[in-house]
Amino acid sequence: MVGKKDYDNFLAKRTAELIRENFSHKGVTNLLVVKTGGKWKRTLGHIKPLKGSSGDSLIEINSLLFDLDVPEFVLNYVIMHELTHYFQGFCSNHEKRHRHPHKGGVVEKELERRGWKEIQEKSDKWIKNNWDKILLKNDIDPTVKRKTRKGFKWKSFFR
Numbered sequence: 001m002v003g004k005k006d007y008d009n010f011l012a013k014r015t016a017e018l019i020r021e022n023f024s025h026k027g028v029t030n031l032l033v034v035k036t037g038g039k040w041k042r043t044l045g046h047i048k049p050l051k052g053s054s055g056d057s058l059i060e061i062n063s064l065l066f067d068l069d070v071p072e073f074v075l076n077y078v079i080m081h082e083l084t085h086y087f088q089g090f091c092s093n094h095e096k097r098h099r100h101p102h103k104g105g106v107v108e109k110e111l112e113r114r115g116w117k118e119i120q121e122k123s124d125k126w127i128k129n130n131w132d133k134i135l136l137k138n139d140i141d142p143t144v145k146r147k148t149r150k151g152f153k154w155k156s157f158f159r
C-alpha cells in the first residue's frame with residue numbers, strides 16, 4: 001500500500017530534479033521542505049513559512065494530485081508554480097522582486113521563460129476540465145458555496 005510517506009519521498013525527489021533542471025542558477029539557500037498536503041477542494045499547492053523555524057520554507061502539494069487519473073505533468077506544474085514563488089522570494093530568503101505573488105502574471109511569465117508555457121497551458125486546461133471529476137471520484141463534493149464562487153477564477157487554485 002502506497003502511503004503519505006511514499007508521496008513525500010516522491011515529492012522530495014521530484015522537487016530536487018525540477019530545481020536542478022530549471023533553477024540551477026539560483027540554488028536553495030534555506031531549508032525547503034516539500035510535503036503532501038490535504039485533499040483540498042480548491043487549492044492545488046501552497047508555500048508558507050515552515051512552522052517553528054526562522055526563515056525556512058514549506059511547500060505542500062494537494063494529495064489528490066497523486067490520484068492515478070491526474071497526469072504527471074500536472075503534478076510537475078503545481079510543484080513548479082510553488083517553486084517559482086520560492087525563487088521569487090515569497091516565503092523564502094531569496095530576493096523579493098515583486099510586491100505581490102500573482103499580480104501581473106509574474107509566475108506565468110517566469111514559467112514561460114523556463115520553457116513551461118506549453119505544459120502550463122495544457123495543465124490549466126486539464127485542471128479546468130477534470131478537477132471536479134477527481135473530487136467526485138474521491139467522494140468530495142465539488143460544489144463551491146455561492147459566497148466563494150463569486151469572482152472565482154481557476155487561477156485561484158494556486159496559492
Ligand SMILES: [Zn+2]
Pocket residue numbers: 081085101102107158159
Ligand atoms: Zn501561487
